[in-house]
Amino acid sequence: MINLNNVILIGMPGAGKSTLGVLLAKALxxxxxxxxxxxxxREGQLLQExxxxxxxxVFKAIENKMLTELDLEKHVIATGGSVVxxxxxxxxLKSQGLLIYIELSYETVEKRLHNIKTRGIAMDKTQSLHDIYIERCSLYKAYADMVVNCDGTDIETSVSKLLNILEENK
Known part of the structure; x- marks a missing residue:
């Protein structure tokens, strides 16, 4: 039996975690x-700032502290791409509920991210989007309780996919 106290969405920036999260929360x-x-x-600033x-x-330390202070029940939590x-x-987070990795191909992530310089993506100035994609994907998979590939699916199909998986694993 899986821990459905909370459903926590992890994945790359642009994976649709926030949009999926709102709709999933509504359905659940x-x-x-x-x-x-x-x-x-909390910081009174945009992520990029x-x-x-x-x-x-310092950003990662602030993010880590904020995550450890979350104590929620019956929430869908969309996380920042750098939480891993x-x-x-x-x-x-893992102790708080079910971690679902919203998996997308690099090509899809690249198409969705038009504002990489202003979006607040936690990446070193020497890294490319492809570099962080490669680095993070293995971390997402390592932490995830479930991996749901949402490549090539619209938002409604992705939400249905998530709901079906949650229902099957109750």
Whole structure:
């Protein structure tokens, strides 16, 4: 039996975690939160500003601390793409519910991300989008309780896919 206390969506920026999360929460009768929005609210800055002004390592530390402080029930949680760099935060999330990796091909992620420089993506200035895709995919898979490939599916189909998987594993 799986832990459906919370459903936590992980994956690359542009994977649709927030959009899927809202619709999934509605279908499950859960509340919805987006950890990127919590982080921005707590810091009073946009993600990109935090990264630019405080640096990548400080951003990751802030994100990790925020994740470890989450104590929720009956929520769908859309996470930032960089949460997989937060080992302590990921362990805490795993204890809070079911981690689902929303998997997409690199080509799909690249098509969806038009604003890579202003979106607040936690990446070193020397890294390309492809570099972080390769680096993160193995981490997403390592942490995930389930992997759901949403490549080539519209939002409604993706939500149906997630609901069916959750129903099958109750």
């Amino acid at each position: 009768g859960y509340s919805f939160i987006d950890t990127d929005l919590i982080l921005q609210h 935090i990264i630019e002004l405080k640096g990548l390592e 760099y937060c080992e302590e935060g990921m362990r805490h």
